[in-house]
Amino acid sequence: MIKNSHQTLPFLLAYNQKKLRLGFALDSFLNLFDWRNKNRSFNEVPATILVVQSHLIGDVMMAIPLLRALRKRYPHSKITFLANDFAKGLLQGCDFIDVVLTVPFPWGIRSYHVKNLWKLVGMILYLRRQKFDLAIDAQIDFRNIFFLFLTGARRRLGYDIVGGRIFLTDIPEFPRDLVHLLEGRLSVLRYLGADIHDKSYRLSLDPDAVKWLDVFWKNRGLAGREIVAIHPGASTKEKLWRPDRFVRLIMLLQERHYLPVLIEGPQDASVVTEILDLLGGDILVLRNSLAQIMTFISRCRMLVCLDSAASHLASAVGTPAVVLYGPQWPYLAKPFDDNIVAVWNERVDCRPCIYKKCRKSDHACMDGISVQDVWLAIEQLLDKTAALSCRYASGTS
Numbered sequence: 001m002i003k004n005s006h007q008t009l010p011f012l013l014a015y016n017q018k019k020l021r022l023g024f025a026l027d028s029f030l031n032l033f034d035w036r037n038k039n040r041s042f043n044e045v046p047a048t049i050l051v052v053q054s055h056l057i058g059d060v061m062m063a064i065p066l067l068r069a070l071r072k073r074y075p076h077s078k079i080t081f082l083a084n085d086f087a088k089g090l091l092q093g094c095d096f097i098d099v100v101l102t103v104p105f106p107w108g109i110r111s112y113h114v115k116n117l118w119k120l121v122g123m124i125l126y127l128r129r130q131k132f133d134l135a136i137d138a139q140i141d142f143r144n145i146f147f148l149f150l151t152g153a154r155r156r157l158g159y160d161i162v163g164g165r166i167f168l169t170d171i172p173e174f175p176r177d178l179v180h181l182l183e184g185r186l187s188v189l190r191y192l193g194a195d196i197h198d199k200s201y202r203l204s205l206d207p208d209a210v211k212w213l214d215v216f217w218k219n220r221g222l223a224g225r226e227i228v229a230i231h232p233g234a235s236t237k238e239k240l241w242r243p244d245r246f247v248r249l250i251m252l253l254q255e256r257h258y259l260p261v262l263i264e265g266p267q268d269a270s271v272v273t274e275i276l277d278l279l280g281g282d283i284l285v286l287r288n289s290l291a292q293i294m295t296f297i298s299r300c301r302m303l304v305c306l307d308s309a310a311s312h313l314a315s316a317v318g319t320p321a322v323v324l325y326g327p328q329w330p331y332l333a334k335p336f337d338d339n340i341v342a343v344w345n346e347r348v349d350c351r352p353c354i355y356k357k358c359r360k361s362d363h364a365c366m367d368g369i370s371v372q373d374v375w376l377a378i379e380q381l382l383d384k385t386a387a388l389s390c391r392y393a394s395g396t397s
Contacts, residue, residue: 010179011160014332014352023142025161034166038336042155042170042192046077050153053083053138054105056235057290057309059335061316062182063138064096064201066189070136074196080132083124084108089290090203107143121287127151137168138185145349159188181333199222199258199336209295217299220284227260228378229286229297231305232275233268238327239307241366243274248371249304250279253378258301261286263310288379302381304374307333315340315387320385322377326351326365339385343377345369 005024012020038172049070052067053063060083070079081091081100091100105117128151135148137158145164148156157170165171171189178184186196217223232246253260263283264272272285286296297310298317305311307325314321315335322341329351330342345368353365 007178009174011174011181011184012161013179014181014328015162023163027142027160027165030166040170042131042157047133048130048134049074049077049079050127050130050135050148050151051079051081051138052135052144052147052151053081053087054108054141054144054147055084055139056108057086058117058312059108059139059181060084060090061201061309062185062333064091064203064316065136065182065196065199065327066136066186067094068096068187068198069186069190069196073189073192080130082127086290089206090294090321093204093206105147107141115382124150125252127153134231136188142183157188157191158186165376179331182336183387201312201335203294203316205295205298205317206291209289209291211324213295213299214293214294226257226301227259227261227299228253229263229300229303229305231263231265231268231303231308231310231341232271233263233265234306234308235267236327238363239356239366240271241306241324241326241369243271244278245371245374246275247278249374250283251273252371252375259284261296261300263296302378302385304378311335311340320381322374322381324369324374326369327351339381341381343369343373 004376011115028280036336049062051067051070054062067079067081070106075192075296078098079096079171081087081097081103082101084105085102087102088100091097098314101123102120104111105122106116108113109116115195131152132151132154135153135156137144137148137152140159140162142163145158145167148158149167155169158164158168159169159174160171161174172188174184175187178187182199186199189196230246230250232241232243234240238381250260262272262275262283264285264287276285286302288296294313294317297319301318303314304312305323307323307328311323317339320339322343325342325344330344331351334342335341345365348365349369351365
């Protein structure tokens with residue numbers, strides 16, 4: 001039976017509360033048909049393991065510590081990771097995963113087009129034929145949990161704090177003191193006896209992307225330049241910072257002889273175009289694959305970005321970053337990295353935001369972050385990481 005205490009967990013404050021209530025209501029009904037004890041022990045060694053992460057790039061990055069801890073716990077098991085289509089560009093070749101599968105999860109990419117649904121059905125049929133010994137929800141999401149059930153995995157591990165108890169076979173008690181998304185998702189492995197202390201990302205660079213960057217670096221004459229990458233995009237419009245402020249920041253960087261480079265993701269064309277129009281000058285814009293962008297960031301002196309996957313990519317390749325947080329608190333998803341610095345308006349009292357309609361007429365969470373606030377953070381981080389500048393300027397990853 002769903003516990004009312006789940007609704008008061010600090011971890012769930014960042015979730016859409018309306019969807020949570022619907023999930024709790026549905027779960028209360030479904031649990032009338034299931035009284036089994038699901039907080040058991042797990043003493044077997046699964047030969048095959050499926051890990052499912054259905055959401056965005058940042059969520060996939062936050063699954064890396066879980067996957068690495070799982071590999072350490074079961075070094076001889078075959079681990080399959082299923083995520084959205086971009087995951088192969090990030091994780092292909094990682095030694096802690098045996099197989100990377102991708103499918104467009106409709107609730108992750110926010111598109112329930114019939115083509116995506118058809119591909120999802122095909123993936124479910126394929127996974128059922130694999131007969132996994134263990135499947136793990138790496139998102140803490142009702143829809144993920146139901147998906148695990150559909151795969152036919154013999155044992156299905158996850159938290160029921162968002163509902164879905166009937167679809168799981170193994171349910172640990174969620175630690176009430178956890179708030180960070182990575183820590184909450186990673187903590188499920190305690191049930192398996194895994195060591196979960198390592199929360200870093202640490203990804204190797206794609207060899208083909210490194211070759212591309214060597215040529216790009218030479219052709220563009222970037223050797224000896226201190227490059228500051230700027231990613232002005234985010235997954236929702238509520239996280240965006242005003243384009244005119246990015247322009248002023250770019251000009252400050254240019255005045256101090258840094259080379260700013262804009263990074264444009266698949267959904268960022270409009271905001272990048274507006275910045276270019278306001279800037280009125282020539283600036284390098286990178287529109288490349290995820291693997292190439294991550295490799296480029298690895299050679300930058302610094303990254304400036306919003307609350308997006310870019311901050312996680314920077315942490316994975318050891319590049320310092322200044323990250324602007326608005327609707328969500330930094331401590332919900334900020335990488336566990338001292339060289340990833342959060343800038344946010346602490347005076348806003350309406351967090352967390354569920355992105356439906358701003359309760360503040362002036363979009364205070366983002367508009368309350370001034371150019372001076374960001375520049376101060378940049379200067380402090382540049383001073384702190386000055387010893388690394390030779391590495392970036394030399395053009396070595």
